[in-house]
Amino acid sequence: MVTENLKAKVNNLNFYYGNTQVLKNNNLPIFEKKITALIGPSGCGKTTFLRCFNRMHDLYHNNRYEGEIILYPDNINIISPLIDPIEVRMRIGMVFQKPNPFPKSIYENIAFGLRIRGIKKKSIIDEVVEKTLKDAALWDDVRDRLHSPAFNLSGGQQQRLCIARALATNPEILLFDEPTSAIDPIATGKIEELMVELKKKVTIIIVTHNIHQAARIADYTAFMYLGEIIEFGPTEKIFTVPSDKRTELYISGKFG
Amino acid sequence: MKNQLGKIKENIIEMLLFLSAIFSIIITGSIVFILFYESIGFFKEVSIIEFLTGKEWTPLFANPKFGVLPLIAGTFLTTGIAISIALPLGLIAAIYLSEYATHRVREILKPVLEVLAAIPTVVYGYFALLFLTPLLQKFIPQISSFNALSPGIIMGIMIIPYVTSVSEDSMRAVPMHIREGSYAMGATRFQTAIKVIIPAAFSGIGAGFTLGISRAIGETMVVAIAAGMMPNFTLNPLEPVQTFTSYIVQVSLGDVPHGTLEYKTIFAAGVTLFLITLIFNIIGFWLKKRIIIRGVY
Numbered sequence: 421m422v423t424e425n426l427k428a429k430v431n432n433l434n435f436y437y438g439n440t441q442v443l444k445n446n447n448l449p450i451f452e453k454k455i456t457a458l459i460g461p462s463g464c465g466k467t468t469f470l471r472c473f474n475r476m477h478d479l480y481h482n483n484r485y486e487g488e489i490i491l492y493p494d495n496i497n498i499i500s501p502l503i504d505p506i507e508v509r510m511r512i513g514m515v516f517q518k519p520n521p522f523p524k525s526i527y528e529n530i531a532f533g534l535r536i537r538g539i540k541k542k543s544i545i546d547e548v549v550e551k552t553l554k555d556a557a558l559w560d561d562v563r564d565r566l567h568s569p570a571f572n573l574s575g576g577q578q579q580r581l582c583i584a585r586a587l588a589t590n591p592e593i594l595l596f597d598e599p600t601s602a603i604d605p606i607a608t609g610k611i612e613e614l615m616v617e618l619k620k621k622v623t624i625i626i627v628t629h630n631i632h633q634a635a636r637i638a639d640y641t642a643f644m645y646l647g648e649i650i651e652f653g654p655t656e657k658i659f660t661v662p663s664d665k666r667t668e669l670y671i672s673g674k675f676g
Numbered sequence: 677m678k679n680q681l682g683k684i685k686e687n688i689i690e691m692l693l694f695l696s697a698i699f700s701i702i703i704t705g706s707i708v709f710i711l712f713y714e715s716i717g718f719f720k721e722v723s724i725i726e727f728l729t730g731k732e733w734t735p736l737f738a739n740p741k742f743g744v745l746p747l748i749a750g751t752f753l754t755t756g757i758a759i760s761i762a763l764p765l766g767l768i769a770a771i772y773l774s775e776y777a778t779h780r781v782r783e784i785l786k787p788v789l790e791v792l793a794a795i796p797t798v799v800y801g802y803f804a805l806l807f808l809t810p811l812l813q814k815f816i817p818q819i820s821s822f823n824a825l826s827p828g829i830i831m832g833i834m835i836i837p838y839v840t841s842v843s844e845d846s847m848r849a850v851p852m853h854i855r856e857g858s859y860a861m862g863a864t865r866f867q868t869a870i871k872v873i874i875p876a877a878f879s880g881i882g883a884g885f886t887l888g889i890s891r892a893i894g895e896t897m898v899v900a901i902a903a904g905m906m907p908n909f910t911l912n913p914l915e916p917v918q919t920f921t922s923y924i925v926q927v928s929l930g931d932v933p934h935g936t937l938e939y940k941t942i943f944a945a946g947v948t949l950f951l952i953t954l955i956f957n958i959i960g961f962w963l964k965k966r967i968i969i970r971g972v973y
Contacts (some may be wrong), residue, residue, distance in 0.1 A: 476860065536861065
Protein backbone atom coordinates (compact mmCIF):
# COMPACT_ATOMS: atom_id res chain seq x y z
CA MET A 421 0.00 0.00 0.00
CA VAL A 422 2.80 2.39 0.84
CA THR A 423 4.50 1.99 -2.50
CA GLU A 424 1.45 3.01 -4.56
CA ASN A 425 1.28 6.36 -6.27
CA LEU A 426 -1.52 8.68 -5.31
CA LYS A 427 -3.71 9.83 -8.20
CA ALA A 428 -6.12 11.82 -6.06
CA LYS A 429 -6.79 12.51 -2.44
CA VAL A 430 -10.06 13.49 -0.81
CA ASN A 431 -9.61 15.71 2.22
CA ASN A 432 -12.44 16.58 4.62
CA LEU A 433 -15.07 16.48 1.89
CA ASN A 434 -18.51 17.72 2.86
CA PHE A 435 -21.36 18.02 0.42
CA TYR A 436 -24.75 19.67 0.76
CA TYR A 437 -27.95 19.50 -1.28
CA GLY A 438 -29.43 22.82 -0.20
CA ASN A 439 -29.32 22.67 3.58
CA THR A 440 -29.08 18.91 3.80
CA GLN A 441 -25.61 17.58 4.44
CA VAL A 442 -25.15 14.41 2.42
CA LEU A 443 -21.42 13.76 2.77
CA LYS A 444 -19.74 14.19 6.11
CA ASN A 445 -16.07 14.89 6.47
CA ASN A 446 -14.80 12.21 4.12
CA ASN A 447 -11.16 11.33 3.51
CA LEU A 448 -9.99 8.88 0.90
CA PRO A 449 -6.84 8.21 -1.10
CA ILE A 450 -7.21 7.13 -4.73
CA PHE A 451 -4.26 5.13 -6.01
CA GLU A 452 -3.03 5.38 -9.55
CA LYS A 453 -4.01 2.60 -11.97
CA LYS A 454 -5.94 0.75 -9.33
CA ILE A 455 -9.63 0.04 -8.94
CA THR A 456 -11.19 1.63 -5.89
CA ALA A 457 -14.70 0.44 -5.06
CA LEU A 458 -17.26 2.35 -3.01
CA ILE A 459 -19.77 0.07 -1.36
CA GLY A 460 -22.55 0.65 1.12
CA PRO A 461 -26.32 0.47 1.51
CA SER A 462 -28.66 2.45 -0.76
CA GLY A 463 -28.78 6.13 0.03
CA CYS A 464 -25.44 6.14 1.85
CA GLY A 465 -24.02 8.78 -0.51
CA LYS A 466 -21.73 6.63 -2.71
CA THR A 467 -23.03 8.08 -5.97
CA THR A 468 -23.04 11.60 -4.57
CA PHE A 469 -19.44 11.06 -3.55
CA LEU A 470 -18.48 9.75 -6.98
CA ARG A 471 -20.16 12.65 -8.75
CA CYS A 472 -18.00 15.13 -6.84
CA PHE A 473 -15.00 13.89 -8.82
CA ASN A 474 -16.29 15.22 -12.13
CA ARG A 475 -18.29 18.09 -10.66
CA MET A 476 -21.61 16.70 -11.89
CA HIS A 477 -23.31 18.46 -8.99
CA ASP A 478 -22.49 21.78 -10.64
CA LEU A 479 -25.27 21.07 -13.15
CA TYR A 480 -27.90 21.61 -10.49
CA HIS A 481 -28.60 24.56 -8.25
CA ASN A 482 -28.12 24.87 -4.54
CA ASN A 483 -25.38 22.29 -4.27
CA ARG A 484 -22.30 23.06 -2.23
CA TYR A 485 -18.95 21.37 -1.81
CA GLU A 486 -16.60 21.86 1.11
CA GLY A 487 -13.11 20.50 1.54
CA GLU A 488 -10.87 19.35 -1.26
CA ILE A 489 -10.24 16.66 -3.83
CA ILE A 490 -6.62 17.02 -4.85
CA LEU A 491 -5.71 15.69 -8.26
CA TYR A 492 -2.09 14.62 -8.77
CA PRO A 493 0.44 15.22 -10.19
CA ASP A 494 -0.67 18.85 -10.65
CA ASN A 495 -1.82 19.20 -7.06
CA ILE A 496 -5.02 21.09 -7.89
CA ASN A 497 -8.24 21.03 -5.90
CA ILE A 498 -10.80 19.96 -8.49
CA ILE A 499 -13.83 20.98 -6.43
CA SER A 500 -12.56 24.50 -5.96
CA PRO A 501 -14.92 27.08 -7.49
CA LEU A 502 -11.87 28.56 -9.20
CA ILE A 503 -11.47 25.43 -11.32
CA ASP A 504 -13.66 25.18 -14.40
CA PRO A 505 -15.77 22.01 -14.15
CA ILE A 506 -15.39 21.48 -17.89
CA GLU A 507 -11.64 21.23 -17.44
CA VAL A 508 -12.15 18.63 -14.72
CA ARG A 509 -14.52 16.62 -16.92
CA MET A 510 -12.01 16.74 -19.74
CA ARG A 511 -9.64 14.76 -17.52
CA ILE A 512 -12.04 12.59 -15.54
CA GLY A 513 -14.51 10.48 -17.52
CA MET A 514 -17.67 8.81 -16.34
CA VAL A 515 -19.76 5.75 -17.15
CA PHE A 516 -23.32 5.87 -15.87
CA GLN A 517 -25.69 3.39 -14.29
CA LYS A 518 -27.95 3.28 -17.30
CA PRO A 519 -26.24 3.05 -20.70
CA ASN A 520 -26.69 6.51 -22.21
CA PRO A 521 -25.38 6.52 -25.78
CA PHE A 522 -26.18 9.67 -27.73
CA PRO A 523 -28.77 9.51 -30.51
CA LYS A 524 -26.03 9.16 -33.08
CA SER A 525 -24.15 6.42 -34.86
CA ILE A 526 -21.67 4.19 -33.02
CA TYR A 527 -18.84 6.04 -34.75
CA GLU A 528 -20.16 9.48 -33.83
CA ASN A 529 -20.67 8.48 -30.21
CA ILE A 530 -16.95 7.81 -29.88
CA ALA A 531 -15.97 10.80 -31.98
CA PHE A 532 -18.03 13.09 -29.74
CA GLY A 533 -15.32 13.69 -27.15
CA LEU A 534 -12.75 14.38 -29.84
CA ARG A 535 -14.99 16.72 -31.78
CA ILE A 536 -15.83 18.85 -28.76
CA ARG A 537 -12.11 19.13 -28.15
CA GLY A 538 -11.75 20.58 -31.64
CA ILE A 539 -10.25 17.52 -33.34
CA LYS A 540 -11.57 17.36 -36.88
CA LYS A 541 -9.08 15.25 -38.79
CA LYS A 542 -10.80 12.13 -40.05
CA SER A 543 -7.71 9.93 -39.95
CA ILE A 544 -7.16 10.68 -36.26
CA ILE A 545 -10.80 10.09 -35.39
CA ASP A 546 -10.91 6.85 -37.39
CA GLU A 547 -7.88 5.61 -35.55
CA VAL A 548 -9.23 6.50 -32.10
CA VAL A 549 -12.61 4.93 -32.88
CA GLU A 550 -10.99 1.66 -33.84
CA LYS A 551 -8.56 1.65 -30.94
CA THR A 552 -11.09 2.46 -28.22
CA LEU A 553 -13.64 0.01 -29.60
CA LYS A 554 -10.93 -2.65 -29.42
CA ASP A 555 -10.05 -1.56 -25.89
CA ALA A 556 -13.69 -1.82 -24.93
CA ALA A 557 -13.93 -5.29 -26.50
CA LEU A 558 -16.61 -4.12 -28.88
CA TRP A 559 -14.75 -3.86 -32.16
CA ASP A 560 -15.56 -7.34 -33.42
CA ASP A 561 -19.25 -6.84 -32.68
CA VAL A 562 -19.60 -3.54 -34.50
CA ARG A 563 -16.83 -3.17 -37.09
CA ASP A 564 -19.29 -3.70 -39.96
CA ARG A 565 -21.89 -1.25 -38.72
CA LEU A 566 -19.98 1.68 -37.30
CA HIS A 567 -22.39 4.09 -38.92
CA SER A 568 -25.59 2.50 -37.72
CA PRO A 569 -27.43 3.98 -34.73
CA ALA A 570 -26.01 3.19 -31.29
CA PHE A 571 -29.53 2.39 -30.07
CA ASN A 572 -29.55 -0.80 -32.11
CA LEU A 573 -26.95 -2.33 -29.80
CA SER A 574 -27.91 -4.52 -26.85
CA GLY A 575 -27.76 -3.09 -23.33
CA GLY A 576 -24.37 -4.64 -22.58
CA GLN A 577 -22.96 -3.46 -25.91
CA GLN A 578 -24.34 0.03 -25.29
CA GLN A 579 -22.59 0.11 -21.94
CA ARG A 580 -19.30 -0.97 -23.53
CA LEU A 581 -19.85 1.73 -26.15
CA CYS A 582 -20.21 4.26 -23.33
CA ILE A 583 -16.94 2.97 -21.86
CA ALA A 584 -15.28 3.32 -25.26
CA ARG A 585 -16.71 6.82 -25.58
CA ALA A 586 -15.20 7.77 -22.23
CA LEU A 587 -11.85 6.18 -23.15
CA ALA A 588 -11.59 8.04 -26.45
CA THR A 589 -10.32 11.17 -24.77
CA ASN A 590 -7.71 9.46 -22.60
CA PRO A 591 -9.11 10.26 -19.18
CA GLU A 592 -6.82 10.05 -16.16
CA ILE A 593 -9.57 8.74 -13.93
CA LEU A 594 -12.65 6.82 -15.03
CA LEU A 595 -15.70 6.90 -12.75
CA PHE A 596 -18.18 4.03 -12.91
CA ASP A 597 -21.56 4.55 -11.28
CA GLU A 598 -23.03 1.06 -10.84
CA PRO A 599 -22.19 0.29 -14.45
CA THR A 600 -23.66 -3.21 -14.48
CA SER A 601 -26.87 -2.75 -12.51
CA ALA A 602 -28.98 -2.49 -15.68
CA ILE A 603 -27.25 -5.35 -17.52
CA ASP A 604 -27.55 -9.13 -17.60
CA PRO A 605 -24.97 -11.40 -15.84
CA ILE A 606 -23.02 -12.42 -18.95
CA ALA A 607 -22.60 -8.83 -20.12
CA THR A 608 -21.70 -7.92 -16.54
CA GLY A 609 -18.88 -10.48 -16.61
CA LYS A 610 -17.53 -8.94 -19.80
CA ILE A 611 -17.60 -5.45 -18.35
CA GLU A 612 -15.85 -6.59 -15.18
CA GLU A 613 -13.10 -8.22 -17.24
CA LEU A 614 -12.85 -5.04 -19.21
CA MET A 615 -12.41 -2.90 -16.09
CA VAL A 616 -9.61 -5.12 -14.83
CA GLU A 617 -7.95 -4.78 -18.22
CA LEU A 618 -8.44 -1.00 -18.25
CA LYS A 619 -6.69 -0.37 -14.96
CA LYS A 620 -3.39 -0.90 -16.75
CA LYS A 621 -4.01 2.49 -18.33
CA VAL A 622 -6.38 4.41 -16.13
CA THR A 623 -7.32 4.90 -12.51
CA ILE A 624 -10.81 3.57 -11.80
CA ILE A 625 -13.33 4.44 -9.10
CA ILE A 626 -16.47 2.33 -9.09
CA VAL A 627 -19.67 2.59 -7.10
CA THR A 628 -21.36 -0.75 -6.78
CA HIS A 629 -24.33 -2.27 -5.03
CA ASN A 630 -22.94 -5.69 -5.62
CA ILE A 631 -20.37 -6.47 -2.92
CA HIS A 632 -19.22 -9.55 -4.82
CA GLN A 633 -18.37 -7.34 -7.74
CA ALA A 634 -16.21 -5.20 -5.48
CA ALA A 635 -14.53 -8.33 -4.10
CA ARG A 636 -13.86 -9.61 -7.62
CA ILE A 637 -12.36 -6.56 -9.24
CA ALA A 638 -11.38 -3.88 -6.74
CA ASP A 639 -7.88 -3.39 -5.33
CA TYR A 640 -9.19 -1.09 -2.63
CA THR A 641 -12.61 -0.83 -1.11
CA ALA A 642 -14.26 1.90 0.90
CA PHE A 643 -17.38 1.19 2.91
CA MET A 644 -19.77 4.12 3.23
CA TYR A 645 -22.64 4.48 5.61
CA LEU A 646 -24.93 7.48 6.15
CA GLY A 647 -22.68 9.83 4.22
CA GLU A 648 -19.45 8.81 5.89
CA ILE A 649 -16.61 6.59 4.83
CA ILE A 650 -16.55 4.12 7.67
CA GLU A 651 -13.63 2.05 6.56
CA PHE A 652 -11.12 1.99 3.73
CA GLY A 653 -8.41 -0.49 2.89
CA PRO A 654 -7.19 -3.18 0.51
CA THR A 655 -10.18 -5.20 -0.69
CA GLU A 656 -8.99 -8.47 0.87
CA LYS A 657 -8.68 -6.86 4.26
CA ILE A 658 -12.14 -5.23 4.08
CA PHE A 659 -13.72 -8.52 3.06
CA THR A 660 -11.82 -10.80 5.45
CA VAL A 661 -10.95 -8.83 8.56
CA PRO A 662 -13.01 -5.62 8.60
CA SER A 663 -12.18 -3.51 11.60
CA ASP A 664 -15.57 -1.85 11.98
CA LYS A 665 -18.60 -3.80 13.12
CA ARG A 666 -20.87 -2.06 10.57
CA THR A 667 -18.62 -3.06 7.69
CA GLU A 668 -18.68 -6.63 8.87
CA LEU A 669 -22.47 -6.64 9.14
CA TYR A 670 -22.90 -5.14 5.69
CA ILE A 671 -20.47 -7.52 4.01
CA SER A 672 -22.02 -10.54 5.63
CA GLY A 673 -25.40 -9.38 4.29
CA LYS A 674 -26.90 -8.58 7.67
CA PHE A 675 -28.14 -5.17 6.56
CA GLY A 676 -28.24 -2.91 3.51
CA MET B 677 -77.44 -8.65 -13.72
CA LYS B 678 -75.09 -6.07 -12.36
CA ASN B 679 -72.36 -7.49 -14.54
CA GLN B 680 -74.51 -7.11 -17.65
CA LEU B 681 -75.34 -3.50 -16.83
CA GLY B 682 -71.64 -2.84 -16.50
CA LYS B 683 -71.05 -4.37 -19.89
CA ILE B 684 -73.71 -2.20 -21.53
CA LYS B 685 -72.21 0.87 -19.88
CA GLU B 686 -68.80 -0.17 -21.14
CA ASN B 687 -70.18 -0.56 -24.69
CA ILE B 688 -71.87 2.83 -24.62
CA ILE B 689 -68.65 4.48 -23.47
CA GLU B 690 -66.70 2.77 -26.20
CA MET B 691 -69.27 3.86 -28.79
CA LEU B 692 -69.11 7.47 -27.61
CA LEU B 693 -65.33 7.47 -27.76
CA PHE B 694 -65.43 5.98 -31.23
CA LEU B 695 -67.93 8.62 -32.40
CA SER B 696 -65.82 11.50 -31.15
CA ALA B 697 -62.78 9.99 -32.82
CA ILE B 698 -64.54 9.53 -36.14
CA PHE B 699 -66.22 12.94 -35.97
CA SER B 700 -63.14 14.91 -36.91
CA ILE B 701 -62.40 12.47 -39.72
CA ILE B 702 -65.91 12.95 -41.13
CA ILE B 703 -65.58 16.72 -40.97
CA THR B 704 -62.19 16.70 -42.68
CA GLY B 705 -63.49 14.29 -45.29
CA SER B 706 -66.50 16.48 -46.04
CA ILE B 707 -64.37 19.58 -46.40
CA VAL B 708 -62.07 17.84 -48.84
CA PHE B 709 -65.07 16.46 -50.72
CA ILE B 710 -66.73 19.86 -51.09
CA LEU B 711 -63.45 21.50 -52.12
CA PHE B 712 -62.88 18.96 -54.88
CA TYR B 713 -66.53 18.79 -55.94
CA GLU B 714 -66.86 22.54 -56.40
CA SER B 715 -63.53 22.89 -58.15
CA ILE B 716 -64.47 20.22 -60.70
CA GLY B 717 -66.98 22.76 -62.00
CA PHE B 718 -64.20 25.26 -62.29
CA PHE B 719 -61.88 22.95 -64.17
CA LYS B 720 -64.64 22.14 -66.66
CA GLU B 721 -64.39 25.72 -67.86
CA VAL B 722 -60.68 26.45 -67.31
CA SER B 723 -58.01 23.99 -68.35
CA ILE B 724 -55.63 22.76 -65.66
CA ILE B 725 -52.69 23.71 -67.89
CA GLU B 726 -53.87 27.30 -68.14
CA PHE B 727 -54.52 27.34 -64.40
CA LEU B 728 -51.10 26.03 -63.44
CA THR B 729 -48.96 27.92 -65.96
CA GLY B 730 -50.76 31.26 -66.37
CA LYS B 731 -48.91 34.22 -64.96
CA GLU B 732 -51.96 36.41 -64.55
CA TRP B 733 -54.73 36.01 -62.02
CA THR B 734 -57.61 38.36 -62.78
CA PRO B 735 -60.81 36.30 -62.32
CA LEU B 736 -62.91 39.31 -61.41
CA PHE B 737 -62.03 41.38 -64.47
CA ALA B 738 -64.19 41.68 -67.56
CA ASN B 739 -61.59 39.67 -69.43
CA PRO B 740 -60.66 37.13 -66.74
CA LYS B 741 -57.32 35.31 -66.59
CA PHE B 742 -56.96 32.23 -64.43
CA GLY B 743 -53.24 31.70 -63.98
CA VAL B 744 -52.55 30.67 -60.39
CA LEU B 745 -48.79 31.37 -60.40
CA PRO B 746 -49.12 34.86 -58.85
CA LEU B 747 -50.99 33.39 -55.87
CA ILE B 748 -48.38 30.65 -55.49
CA ALA B 749 -45.59 33.23 -55.65
CA GLY B 750 -47.35 35.47 -53.12
CA THR B 751 -47.95 32.61 -50.72
CA PHE B 752 -44.41 31.28 -50.98
CA LEU B 753 -42.93 34.74 -50.61
CA THR B 754 -44.77 35.70 -47.44
CA THR B 755 -44.40 32.22 -45.98
CA GLY B 756 -40.69 32.16 -46.83
CA ILE B 757 -40.09 35.48 -45.09
CA ALA B 758 -42.12 34.37 -42.08
CA ILE B 759 -40.39 31.05 -41.56
CA SER B 760 -36.91 32.45 -42.14
CA ILE B 761 -37.64 34.55 -39.06
CA ALA B 762 -39.71 32.13 -37.02
CA LEU B 763 -37.69 28.93 -37.36
CA PRO B 764 -34.28 30.24 -36.26
CA LEU B 765 -35.62 32.59 -33.59
CA GLY B 766 -38.11 30.00 -32.35
CA LEU B 767 -35.43 27.35 -32.09
CA ILE B 768 -32.96 29.66 -30.36
CA ALA B 769 -35.64 30.65 -27.84
CA ALA B 770 -36.40 26.96 -27.28
CA ILE B 771 -32.72 26.18 -26.69
CA TYR B 772 -32.49 29.03 -24.22
CA LEU B 773 -35.64 28.04 -22.34
CA SER B 774 -34.80 24.37 -22.22
CA GLU B 775 -31.05 24.36 -21.63
CA TYR B 776 -30.03 27.71 -20.19
CA ALA B 777 -32.90 29.39 -18.34
CA THR B 778 -33.27 28.77 -14.63
CA HIS B 779 -36.57 27.42 -13.43
CA ARG B 780 -37.74 30.88 -12.38
CA VAL B 781 -36.84 32.61 -15.62
CA ARG B 782 -38.60 29.89 -17.60
CA GLU B 783 -41.73 30.19 -15.47
CA ILE B 784 -41.91 33.88 -16.35
CA LEU B 785 -40.77 33.80 -19.98
CA LYS B 786 -42.83 30.90 -21.27
CA PRO B 787 -46.27 32.37 -20.48
CA VAL B 788 -45.15 35.75 -21.83
CA LEU B 789 -44.08 34.12 -25.07
CA GLU B 790 -47.36 32.28 -25.28
CA VAL B 791 -49.22 35.58 -25.00
CA LEU B 792 -47.82 36.34 -28.46
CA ALA B 793 -49.95 33.48 -29.74
CA ALA B 794 -53.04 34.85 -28.03
CA ILE B 795 -53.02 38.23 -29.81
CA PRO B 796 -55.75 38.28 -32.49
CA THR B 797 -54.25 38.07 -35.97
CA VAL B 798 -56.16 41.15 -37.08
CA VAL B 799 -54.12 43.14 -34.56
CA TYR B 800 -50.96 41.75 -36.08
CA GLY B 801 -52.26 42.75 -39.51
CA TYR B 802 -52.76 46.38 -38.55
CA PHE B 803 -49.49 46.36 -36.70
CA ALA B 804 -47.78 45.35 -39.96
CA LEU B 805 -49.66 47.91 -42.02
CA LEU B 806 -49.57 50.90 -39.69
CA PHE B 807 -46.35 50.41 -37.74
CA LEU B 808 -43.89 48.14 -39.48
CA THR B 809 -44.47 49.27 -43.08
CA PRO B 810 -43.92 52.99 -42.30
CA LEU B 811 -40.85 51.99 -40.30
CA LEU B 812 -39.50 49.96 -43.21
CA GLN B 813 -40.18 52.86 -45.57
CA LYS B 814 -37.69 54.96 -43.62
CA PHE B 815 -34.94 52.46 -44.44
CA ILE B 816 -36.13 51.22 -47.85
CA PRO B 817 -37.76 54.18 -49.58
CA GLN B 818 -38.82 52.22 -52.67
CA ILE B 819 -41.01 49.80 -50.65
CA SER B 820 -44.75 50.04 -51.47
CA SER B 821 -47.25 50.79 -48.74
CA PHE B 822 -48.56 47.30 -49.37
CA ASN B 823 -45.80 44.74 -49.64
CA ALA B 824 -44.85 41.16 -48.84
CA LEU B 825 -41.99 41.97 -46.49
CA SER B 826 -43.84 43.64 -43.67
CA PRO B 827 -46.62 41.04 -43.21
CA GLY B 828 -44.00 38.32 -43.73
CA ILE B 829 -41.93 39.61 -40.82
CA ILE B 830 -44.98 40.06 -38.61
CA MET B 831 -46.22 36.56 -39.39
CA GLY B 832 -42.79 35.28 -38.49
CA ILE B 833 -42.99 36.92 -35.08
CA MET B 834 -46.51 35.61 -34.69
CA ILE B 835 -45.41 32.03 -35.33
CA ILE B 836 -42.40 32.03 -32.99
CA PRO B 837 -44.39 30.83 -29.95
CA TYR B 838 -45.69 27.79 -31.86
CA VAL B 839 -42.20 26.78 -32.94
CA THR B 840 -40.69 27.50 -29.52
CA SER B 841 -43.35 25.81 -27.47
CA VAL B 842 -43.34 22.50 -29.35
CA SER B 843 -39.55 22.43 -29.76
CA GLU B 844 -38.94 23.26 -26.11
CA ASP B 845 -41.29 20.56 -24.89
CA SER B 846 -39.47 17.94 -26.92
CA MET B 847 -36.04 19.18 -25.83
CA ARG B 848 -37.02 19.09 -22.19
CA ALA B 849 -38.31 15.56 -22.68
CA VAL B 850 -34.79 14.35 -23.48
CA PRO B 851 -33.85 12.39 -20.36
CA MET B 852 -31.40 13.92 -17.92
CA HIS B 853 -28.96 11.02 -18.11
CA ILE B 854 -28.37 11.73 -21.81
CA ARG B 855 -27.58 15.34 -20.95
CA GLU B 856 -25.29 14.26 -18.11
CA GLY B 857 -23.51 11.91 -20.52
CA SER B 858 -22.63 14.86 -22.68
CA TYR B 859 -21.54 17.09 -19.80
CA ALA B 860 -19.45 14.25 -18.39
CA MET B 861 -17.50 14.21 -21.66
CA GLY B 862 -16.53 17.82 -20.99
CA ALA B 863 -19.07 19.38 -23.34
CA THR B 864 -20.27 22.92 -22.76
CA ARG B 865 -23.96 23.77 -22.55
CA PHE B 866 -23.94 24.96 -26.10
CA GLN B 867 -22.22 21.83 -27.42
CA THR B 868 -24.66 19.70 -25.44
CA ALA B 869 -27.64 21.59 -26.84
CA ILE B 870 -26.46 21.52 -30.46
CA LYS B 871 -24.84 18.11 -30.69
CA VAL B 872 -26.91 16.02 -28.31
CA ILE B 873 -30.21 17.60 -27.34
CA ILE B 874 -31.29 18.81 -30.79
CA PRO B 875 -30.63 15.46 -32.50
CA ALA B 876 -32.38 13.67 -29.66
CA ALA B 877 -35.39 15.97 -29.85
CA PHE B 878 -35.40 16.13 -33.61
CA SER B 879 -38.84 14.65 -34.15
CA GLY B 880 -40.43 17.18 -31.82
CA ILE B 881 -38.50 20.08 -33.31
CA GLY B 882 -39.56 18.90 -36.77
CA ALA B 883 -43.15 18.87 -35.58
CA GLY B 884 -42.72 22.44 -34.30
CA PHE B 885 -41.30 23.53 -37.65
CA THR B 886 -44.09 21.81 -39.56
CA LEU B 887 -46.68 23.47 -37.35
CA GLY B 888 -45.02 26.86 -37.85
CA ILE B 889 -44.85 26.50 -41.63
CA SER B 890 -48.47 25.35 -41.85
CA ARG B 891 -49.51 28.34 -39.79
CA ALA B 892 -47.62 30.65 -42.15
CA ILE B 893 -49.14 29.14 -45.29
CA GLY B 894 -52.63 29.22 -43.86
CA GLU B 895 -52.42 32.65 -42.25
CA THR B 896 -55.03 34.96 -43.74
CA MET B 897 -55.69 38.15 -41.83
CA VAL B 898 -52.18 39.59 -41.72
CA VAL B 899 -51.58 39.19 -45.44
CA ALA B 900 -55.11 40.29 -46.33
CA ILE B 901 -54.56 43.54 -44.46
CA ALA B 902 -50.94 44.38 -45.16
CA ALA B 903 -49.84 42.62 -48.35
CA GLY B 904 -52.07 44.49 -50.76
CA MET B 905 -54.43 41.95 -52.38
CA MET B 906 -52.60 42.37 -55.65
CA PRO B 907 -51.95 39.14 -57.54
CA ASN B 908 -48.46 39.89 -58.65
CA PHE B 909 -46.20 37.27 -60.19
CA THR B 910 -43.05 38.33 -58.38
CA LEU B 911 -40.63 37.25 -55.71
CA ASN B 912 -39.71 40.82 -54.85
CA PRO B 913 -40.63 41.33 -51.18
CA LEU B 914 -41.00 45.07 -51.67
CA GLU B 915 -44.01 44.75 -53.97
CA PRO B 916 -47.64 44.09 -53.09
CA VAL B 917 -48.74 40.48 -53.46
CA GLN B 918 -51.76 38.29 -52.90
CA THR B 919 -51.81 34.87 -51.28
CA PHE B 920 -54.32 32.06 -51.72
CA THR B 921 -55.92 32.88 -48.41
CA SER B 922 -56.27 36.58 -48.99
CA TYR B 923 -57.75 35.93 -52.43
CA ILE B 924 -60.38 33.69 -50.87
CA VAL B 925 -61.17 36.44 -48.37
CA GLN B 926 -61.47 38.99 -51.14
CA VAL B 927 -64.00 36.93 -53.08
CA SER B 928 -65.90 35.81 -50.02
CA LEU B 929 -66.37 39.42 -48.93
CA GLY B 930 -67.44 40.73 -52.31
CA ASP B 931 -70.74 40.25 -54.05
CA VAL B 932 -69.79 37.45 -56.39
CA PRO B 933 -73.00 35.51 -57.17
CA HIS B 934 -73.21 31.92 -55.99
CA GLY B 935 -72.46 29.30 -58.65
CA THR B 936 -70.65 31.54 -61.12
CA LEU B 937 -67.18 30.82 -62.43
CA GLU B 938 -65.78 33.62 -60.25
CA TYR B 939 -67.37 31.97 -57.25
CA LYS B 940 -65.83 28.63 -58.14
CA THR B 941 -62.33 30.14 -58.30
CA ILE B 942 -62.15 30.19 -54.51
CA PHE B 943 -62.60 26.43 -54.47
CA ALA B 944 -59.93 25.98 -57.10
CA ALA B 945 -57.64 28.20 -55.02
CA GLY B 946 -58.66 26.27 -51.90
CA VAL B 947 -57.88 22.92 -53.49
CA THR B 948 -54.47 24.15 -54.66
CA LEU B 949 -53.67 25.44 -51.19
CA PHE B 950 -54.83 22.16 -49.70
CA LEU B 951 -52.64 20.16 -52.07
CA ILE B 952 -49.62 22.37 -51.37
CA THR B 953 -49.95 21.90 -47.61
CA LEU B 954 -50.59 18.21 -48.10
CA ILE B 955 -47.46 17.76 -50.21
CA PHE B 956 -45.52 19.78 -47.70
CA ASN B 957 -46.76 17.62 -44.84
CA ILE B 958 -45.90 14.44 -46.71
CA ILE B 959 -42.39 15.71 -47.37
CA GLY B 960 -42.07 16.63 -43.71
CA PHE B 961 -43.26 13.19 -42.66
CA TRP B 962 -40.89 11.49 -45.07
CA LEU B 963 -37.94 13.63 -43.95
CA LYS B 964 -38.70 12.85 -40.36
CA LYS B 965 -38.70 9.14 -41.05
CA ARG B 966 -35.46 9.34 -42.97
CA ILE B 967 -33.47 11.58 -40.68
CA ILE B 968 -34.50 10.37 -37.28
CA ILE B 969 -32.30 7.71 -35.83
CA ARG B 970 -34.56 5.00 -34.54
CA GLY B 971 -35.11 4.44 -30.87
CA VAL B 972 -35.29 8.06 -29.86
CA TYR B 973 -36.83 8.29 -26.43
